[in-house]
Amino acid sequence: MAGAGIFAEIYDENTNVYKYYSDGAWNISSSGKSVPIINPTTRKTQYKVQACTQEEVNKVMESSKVAQKLWAKTPLWKRAEMLHKAAAILKEHKAPIAECLVKEIAKPAKDAVTEVVRSGDLVSYCGEEGVRILGEGKFLTSDSFPGNERSKYCLVSKVPLGVVLAIPPFNYPVNLAVSKIAPALIAGNSLVLKPPTQGAVAALHMVHCFHLAGFPKGLISCITGKGSEIGDFLTMHPGVNCISFTGGDTGIAISKKAGMVPLQMELGGKDACIVLEDADLDLVAANIIKGGFSYSGQRCTAVKVVLVMDSVADALVEKVNAKVSKLTVGPPEDNCDITPVVSESSANFIEGLVMDAKQKGATFCQEYKRDGNLIWPLLLDNVKPEMRIAWEEPFGPVLPVIRINTVEQGIHHCNASNFGLQGCVFTRDINKAILIGDAMETGTVQINSAPARGPDHFPFQGLKDSGIGSQGVTNSILMMTKIKSTVINLPSPSYTMG
Ligand SMILES: NC(=O)C1=CN([C@@H]2O[C@H](COP(=O)(O)OP(=O)(O)OC[C@H]3O[C@@H](n4cnc5c(N)ncnc54)[C@H](OP(=O)(O)O)[C@@H]3O)[C@@H](O)[C@H]2O)C=CC1
Numbered sequence: 307m308a309g310a311g312i313f314a315e316i317y318d319e320n321t322n323v324y325k326y327y328s329d330g331a332w333n334i335s336s337s338g339k340s341v342p343i344i345n346p347t348t349r350k351t352q353y354k355v356q357a358c359t360q361e362e363v364n365k366v367m368e369s370s371k372v373a374q375k376l377w378a379k380t381p382l383w384k385r386a387e388m389l390h391k392a393a394a395i396l397k398e399h400k401a402p403i404a405e406c407l408v409k410e411i412a413k414p415a416k417d418a419v420t421e422v423v424r425s426g427d428l429v430s431y432c433g434e435e436g437v438r439i440l441g442e443g444k445f446l447t448s449d450s451f452p453g454n455e456r457s458k459y460c461l462v463s464k465v466p467l468g469v470v471l472a473i474p475p476f477n478y479p480v481n482l483a484v485s486k487i488a489p490a491l492i493a494g495n496s497l498v499l500k501p502p503t504q505g506a507v508a509a510l511h512m513v514h515c516f517h518l519a520g521f522p523k524g525l526i527s528c529i530t531g532k533g534s535e536i537g538d539f540l541t542m543h544p545g546v547n548c549i550s551f552t553g554g555d556t557g558i559a560i561s562k563k564a565g566m567v568p569l570q571m572e573l574g575g576k577d578a579c580i581v582l583e584d585a586d587l588d589l590v591a592a593n594i595i596k597g598g599f600s601y602s603g604q605r606c607t608a609v610k611v612v613l614v615m616d617s618v619a620d621a622l623v624e625k626v627n628a629k630v631s632k633l634t635v636g637p638p639e640d641n642c643d644i645t646p647v648v649s650e651s652s653a654n655f656i657e658g659l660v661m662d663a664k665q666k667g668a669t670f671c672q673e674y675k676r677d678g679n680l681i682w683p684l685l686l687d688n689v690k691p692e693m694r695i696a697w698e699e700p701f702g703p704v705l706p707v708i709r710i711n712t713v714e715q716g717i718h719h720c721n722a723s724n725f726g727l728q729g730c731v732f733t734r735d736i737n738k739a740i741l742i743g744d745a746m747e748t749g750t751v752q753i754n755s756a757p758a759r760g761p762d763h764f765p766f767q768g769l770k771d772s773g774i775g776s777q778g779v780t781n782s783i784l785m786m787t788k789i790k791s792t793v794i795n796l797p798s799p800s801y802t803m804g
């Protein structure tokens with residue numbers, strides 16, 4: 307159970323508020339204030355977390371700096387061993403962590419367990435990948451460059467950055483936190499986590515698994531509080547040496563305010579699904595359902611606009627509608643396909659997009675229905691470019707269909723977006739798929755499947771407003787290191803076997 311058993315330490319029974327984690331211990335904030343976490347299903351306060359102060363952030367930054375210096379001297383194999391230990395603890399205690407995900411972000415129970423297990427696997431994979439790629443460097447000799455003899459040897463290695471600040475979003479508060487924590491730690495950095503408010507308690511449980519694995523004090527910290535209140539203080543803090551952020555437009559603002567530190571930004575998306583005449587429409591319909599409606603469309607990689615050739619549009623819409631009618635709608639505890647969206651303001655935003663489309667003449671394939679934060683799945687056909695939903699990200703179970711007459715029209719719509727995260731193309735003609743995929747201005751193109759981030763070792767990146775840099779285990783580890791060169795200057799040129 308959440309906050310009990312091995313997790314009892316993270317919860318303050320006197321105030322019913324979860325503690326924050328600093329200097330290797332669970333603490334109560336001196337602010338005396340807490341932040342409520344509203345259960346999206348009941349719309350009542352489910353949990354409370356500490357509202358940490360700026361002074362507490364300063365202390366965390368200090369201890370992180372000290373801990374990092376020692377950690378950088380810990381052999382790579384030992385760092386990996388500790389990550390494997392944390393991964394095992396995380397997986398062993400998946401049930402209480404998944405319970406938090408159900409209550410805090412209304413993730414269907416089965417998907418909540420999957421998120422925790424996937425996170426454990428990611429942490430282990432980081433340990434394995436880290437020992438390989440961080441143990442390797444480069445050896446250069448000077449005689450490759452004109453005018454030089456072979457009198458200098460350059461040894462290139464990877465060194466940690468220092469303190470990494472990790473800020474994940476609400477939709478994967480555990481997985482998108484460990485996807486930053488594990489690469490940072492294996493690379494010899496310390497890590498300060500600012501979890502999303504919705505999802506903070508699941509994240510605190512996950513952090514406790516790292517605590518139980520025995521990581522040195524100060525190496526991992528977890529500061530809670532509203533992003534709008536402590537976010538700027540954290541991201542502009544001089545003690546931060548790298549920021550890894552996943553979320554919405556907030557990331558664009560952070561990138562403008564942050565100091566001269568490396569940034570990894572995974573932001574929003576408007577992933578297009580281009581469907582050609584020769585596509586296997588049953589496959590497309592199945593992928594639209596999975597891609598557009600899983601976790602009620604609250605995935606950055608969700609299919610967010612279908613661009614279908616007019617000649618097959620009727621047939622496709624019919625197939626998708628048949629599947630939409632089978633989606634179950636209700637509480638996450640019952641493992642329903644469609645569960646309440648994360649907040650009332652999110653539901654209001656989605657409703658605004660739906661009403662705009664209605665006013666501008668979109669075809670409603672289902673009746674629009676909402677009860678609190680729960681919005682029934684809705685396919686909007688005949689969406690036109692003047693409708694907001696053609697461009698904006700609903701982050702909800704509402705999917706627009708735009709009928710196109712040429713492939714170029716589809717590519718043009720995809721590329722006219724401010725976003726460029728992922729896209730997909732469905733066709734039986736691999737040559738066309740490659741040409742269209744190459745023309746799409748997105749970080750990833752999926753051929754004959756819906757967009758997806760996983761498997762988690764694949765590179766994952768967005769163009770334009772969808773981000774800076776690339777994630778995925780290997781790229782994250784590399785991003786959280788810096789290159790260091792050591793040059794050996796010989797008294798006279800030396801040629802091997804010469
Ligand atoms: N490309 C990708 O990989 C992904 C992108 N996303 C995108 O994220 C969005 C949904 O997630 P959501 O959580 O609502 O995104 P937000 O951008 O609202 O929040 C993301 C994180 O930033 C924090 N935050 C808020 N304000 C600040 C600030 N001023 N400084 C620092 N941190 C701050 C939030 O904390 P708090 O909760 O306390 O406000 C949260 O932890 C969608 O646009 C989606 O597409 C989501 C998942 C993956």
Ligand SMILES: O=C(O)[C@H](O)COP(=O)(O)O
Pocket residue numbers: 477478482604605606607608757758759760
């Ligand atoms: O936050 C997101 O939406 C994820 O990065 C997407 O991951 P998924 O494709 O595995 O759901």
